[in-house]
Structures are given as C-alpha cells and as structure tokens.
Amino acid sequence: MRALISIALFAALYEATARSGWFAPALVPTLPLVGARLYDMLADGSMAGHALSTLYRVFAGLALAAITGLVLGFLVARYRALERFLMPLVSALMPIPSLAWAPVFILWFGLGNVATILIVFYAACFPMLLNTWTGARAVNPLWLRAAGAMGAGGPALFWKVVVPGASPFIITGLRLAFQRAWIAVVGAEMLAASAFGLGWVIFDAKEFLNTDIMLSSLVVIGAIGLVFERLVFGTLEKTTVARWGMVRAAKA
Amino acid sequence: MIEVRDVTLDYDTPRGTVRAVEAASFSAKPAEFLCLVGPSGCGKTTLLNMIAGFFTPTRGEIRIDGQAVSGQGRDRGIVFQDFAQLFPWRTALGNVAFGLEMKGMARQEREAIAREQLRLVKLEDFAGAYPHHLSGGMQQRVAIARALAYNPRVLLMDEPFAALDALTRDEMQRLLAEVWRETRKTVVYVTHNVAEAVYLADRVIVMTPHPGRIKAEVTIRLPRPRDPLSVEFLEHQKELMRHLTRKEEAR
Numbered sequence: 001m002r003a004l005i006s007i008a009l010f011a012a013l014y015e016a017t018a019r020s021g022w023f024a025p026a027l028v029p030t031l032p033l034v035g036a037r038l039y040d041m042l043a044d045g046s047m048a049g050h051a052l053s054t055l056y057r058v059f060a061g062l063a064l065a066a067i068t069g070l071v072l073g074f075l076v077a078r079y080r081a082l083e084r085f086l087m088p089l090v091s092a093l094m095p096i097p098s099l100a101w102a103p104v105f106i107l108w109f110g111l112g113n114v115a116t117i118l119i120v121f122y123a124a125c126f127p128m129l130l131n132t133w134t135g136a137r138a139v140n141p142l143w144l145r146a147a148g149a150m151g152a153g154g155p156a157l158f159w160k161v162v163v164p165g166a167s168p169f170i171i172t173g174l175r176l177a178f179q180r181a182w183i184a185v186v187g188a189e190m191l192a193a194s195a196f197g198l199g200w201v202i203f204d205a206k207e208f209l210n211t212d213i214m215l216s217s218l219v220v221i222g223a224i225g226l227v228f229e230r231l232v233f234g235t236l237e238k239t240t241v242a243r244w245g246m247v248r249a250a251k252a
Numbered sequence: 253m254i255e256v257r258d259v260t261l262d263y264d265t266p267r268g269t270v271r272a273v274e275a276a277s278f279s280a281k282p283a284e285f286l287c288l289v290g291p292s293g294c295g296k297t298t299l300l301n302m303i304a305g306f307f308t309p310t311r312g313e314i315r316i317d318g319q320a321v322s323g324q325g326r327d328r329g330i331v332f333q334d335f336a337q338l339f340p341w342r343t344a345l346g347n348v349a350f351g352l353e354m355k356g357m358a359r360q361e362r363e364a365i366a367r368e369q370l371r372l373v374k375l376e377d378f379a380g381a382y383p384h385h386l387s388g389g390m391q392q393r394v395a396i397a398r399a400l401a402y403n404p405r406v407l408l409m410d411e412p413f414a415a416l417d418a419l420t421r422d423e424m425q426r427l428l429a430e431v432w433r434e435t436r437k438t439v440v441y442v443t444h445n446v447a448e449a450v451y452l453a454d455r456v457i458v459m460t461p462h463p464g465r466i467k468a469e470v471t472i473r474l475p476r477p478r479d480p481l482s483v484e485f486l487e488h489q490k491e492l493m494r495h496l497t498r499k500e501e502a503r
Contacts, residue, residue, distance in 0.1 A: 245384025
C-alpha cells in the first residue's frame with residue numbers, strides 16, 4: 001500500500017514536468033502517451049515476448065550463478081586449502097563490472113543468449129558465493145555439537161543443520177544476486193542481444209527517438225523487479241527465516 | 253555407569269600450555285544424579301565436554317558402561333546452558349524428534365515418541381511452536397526432552413538453568429528432579445550454584461580452579477522431594493561452601 005503511494009507521488013511529479021513545456025514532448029512524453037504505448041505493446045504481445053526473453057536470460061544466468069555460488073561457498077567454508085586458493089581470485093574478479101566483460105564475451109560467443117547469460121552469471125555469482133561462505137561460517141557451533149551428539153554426521157548434518165543454519169545468509173545472497181542479475185541483464189541486452197529483450201527494446205527505440213517505447217520498457221523492468229523483490233523474495237523470507245525467528249520480518 | 257580415570261587435559265594458548273583439568277577421577281553409578289560444582293575456571297565444563305566426547309583427554313580415560321569414550325555418541329544426551337542450542341528452523345516437536353530422525357525412525361513413530369517426551373516436560377501443548385516463540389525456561393525444557401528422546405543411558409547437563417530467572421530456575425529444578433525420577437538416567441550435572449547441587453544431586457563432586465582439580469566428594473542423603481529451607485539442606489550447603497572456600501584461604 002505504502003509502495004503504491006510512493007509510486008503515485010513520483011508519477012505525479014513526472015507528469016507535472018512533462019506538461020510544464022520546459023522539454024520537447026518527443027523527449028519527455030506524458031504518462032497517458034506512455035500508457036497508451038505500453039498498452040499497445042502489451043496487447044499485441046510484443047512486450048510479453050521481450051519480457052519473457054529477458055526473464056529467460058536472467059533466470060538461466062541466476063540459476064547457474066546460484067548453483068555455482070552455493071557449491072563453491074560451502075566448499076570454501078569447509079576446506080581451508082580451497083579458501084586460500086579461491087578467495088584471492090574472487091577478490092580480484094569481483095570488482096570488475098560484469099558489463100566490462102561484454103565485449104570479450106561477444107567476441108568469444110557472438111551476439112545472443114550465451115553472451116548475455118554469461119554476463120548475468122558473472123554479476124550474480126559473487127554475492128551468492130560470498131553469502132554462502134559467510135553463512136556456513138556463521139552456523140552456531142552449538143547446533144553442530146547438539147546435532148553431533150544426536151548422531152548426525154556427513155550428509156545429514158549438512159542438509160539438516162548446516163544448510164538451514166546458513167539459510168538467512170543464503171536467502172540474502174539470492175536476493176542480492178537477483179538484483180545484480182536484473183541490473184546486468186538489461187545492460188547486457190543493450191550490448192549483446194540481437195533482437196529481443198527489454199534492454200534491447202530501449203536501445204533499439206533510441207535509434208528512432210521513440211521515447212514512449214523506452215519508458216514503457218523501463219516501467220516493465222521496474223515492475224518485474226518490484227514483483228520479485230517484494231513478492232518472491234519477501235514471501236520466501238517470510239515463510240522461512242522470518243518465521244523461524246532467525247531474522248526479523250520486514251515491515252514495509 | 254560412567255568411569256573417569258585419572259583424566260588430565262592440557263590445551264595450548266599463545267602464552268603456553270594451560271592445564272584445564274588435572275588427574276580427575278570419579279565414577280557415577282547407573283541412575284545416579286551427580287553434580288560437578290565449582291567456580292568458573294575449575295574445569296567442570298571441560299570435564300563434561302570430555303565425557304560428551306567433544307574433547308579428548310591428554311591423559312587418562314573415560315569409560316561408559318565399560319566402553320572407552322571416543323567422540324560423540326548417542327549413548328549420551330547433552331543439554332547446554334545457551335538457549336540457542338535448539339534448531340530455530342524446527343518446531344519443538346521437530347527438535348525433539350531430531351535424534352530419532354538421525355536413527356532412521358519413521359516419521360509417525362518418532363513424532364509419537366517426541367510428543368511423549370514433550371509431555372514429560374509439560375510442553376505437549378507447544379509441540380508446533382518454533383523456539384523463538386518459547387520462553388527461556390520452555391526452550392530449556394525442549395532441550396531436555398530432545399536429549400532424552402533417543403533414550404541415551406547418560407544425560408549430561410552444562411548449567412542448563414544458569415541463564416534463567418530465580419523463580420523459573422526453582423520450577424525447572426523441581427521438574428528436572430521429577431523427570432529424573434521417572435526416567436532413571438545417569439545424570440552428570442555441572443553447576444556453580446551450591447543450592448542447586450544440594451537440591452538435585454545424590455552426590456556432589458567439588459572442584460577448585462588453577463588447575464582444575466577434584467577437591468571433595470559429598471554424598472547427599474536427604475529424602476526427595478527436598479526442602480531447600482530445612483536445616484539439613486542448609487547444613488549440606490554449608491559443607492559444600494566450606495570445601496569451596498578453604499582452598500582460597502590456604503593460598
């Protein structure tokens with residue numbers, strides 16, 4: 001509800017600016033115009049097509065990143081030798097913006113899904129790895145002792161104690177990874193996608209000065225991001241770690 | 253039957269080797285309630301942790317029913333002081349059933365036993381509650397039920413009520429005495445609270461620090477349930493206090 005009020009206020013501010021006459025209408029179209037364009041694109045299915053290809057890329061990249069980050073994160077937390085080998089590498093690679101890899105990936109894999117997915121993967125991998133690593137080390141030693149006294153060891157100890165014990169960090173990692181991935185995918189599509197995707201729509205519309213199309217795509221990008229952040233990750237947190245009292249539930 | 257024979261534990265610190273426990277020997281008969289009492293640093297918790305199998309003694313050995321202890325085992329249940337010992341992602345029932353789950357028992361069977369254990373600590377109405385919704389005293393009761401559920405021969409308790417308020421602590425001591433009478437486990441109970449030891453124990457082992465040594469053994473023969481205000485109870489308390497303070501005077 002609060003979120004709706006914030007968004008409505010922001011929209012009103014934009015509309016006032018658009019109607020003020022300070023800027024060319026072609027560059028700052030009014031909201032009804034953007035709305036009409038958005039409606040058209042939704043009605044003819046083109047927007048859905050773009051959104052779906054973007055979602056496909058983001059989830060392919062995110063899934064790869066989540067699996068890689070989880071596996072490496074737990075391994076690094078478990079084996080000191082691997083930690084010593086891998087973590088300096090992570091520190092060196094992490095500060096490189098994923099988009100800086102775009103030209104390299106395009107040369108290696110050509111324009112299209114592979115390059116885009118790899119850029120998303122690169123962006124999402126590090127928060128997942130670092131949070132899993134931290135989460136595994138933050139598991140309360142008392143849980144491990146209690147579980148050990150009750151005969152838990154090996155896979156049972158890992159799945160029933162270490163994983164749920166690390167889950168607040170893992171869920172936060174997933175959340176951050178999604179945010180990074182969502183930012184990366186739009187940029188990646190501008191550079192590396194060939195005919196589809198929300199980012200590509202924006203870039204393509206620029207060529208024809210179609211500001212209303214650009215803004216329509218931005219609205220959809222924001223809306224999908226909001227839905228995932230609030231509904232998917234919010235619900236995931238509420239039904240797990242917040243319910244268990246391991247983190248406090250967000251109020252907004 | 254627990255036998256602790258001539259157990260010594262040294263551990264290394266940056267400033268050299270520290271002796272936490274020196275040449276401790278005692279035994280506990282089946283169904284006996286044994287208290288280890290002493291000030292902090294006397295090695296009582298270290299000794300308990302060795303019986304639990306978390307640490308290995310530097311010298312000496314520990315046997316349970318004739319078998320040398322090596323590592324953790326399901327023949328011992330353990331309850332810690334910290335409320336956070338429960339798994340927050342499991343309900344009270346799920347926590348209590350954990351040990352049985354590790355044994356590979358089917359869901360229905362283990363939940364029935366877990367419910368029975370919760371009844372023993374008077375928490376049958378809270379089976380579905382998550383630990384963070386329970387008070388400290390309730391969480392410790394769940395921990396006791398959890399340690400008993402897989403039917404270990406020995407129950408090891410490390411100051412389980414030390415973080416509770418005085419009223420709750422009294423209530424928990426009564427409850428524990430009752431649970432012990434019903435289950436007849438061998439209990440080794442660590443505490444720094446002399447009155448608690450006299451209330452619960454058949455026999456009290458008094459320890460003193462630097463290095464951790466056994467100073468005395470006191471058998472408590474008061475009839476149960478015990479009255480903490482009776483003259484005999486206070487006499488025992490005084491006796492324990494004498495053992496705990498005399499060493500300080502000598503130094």
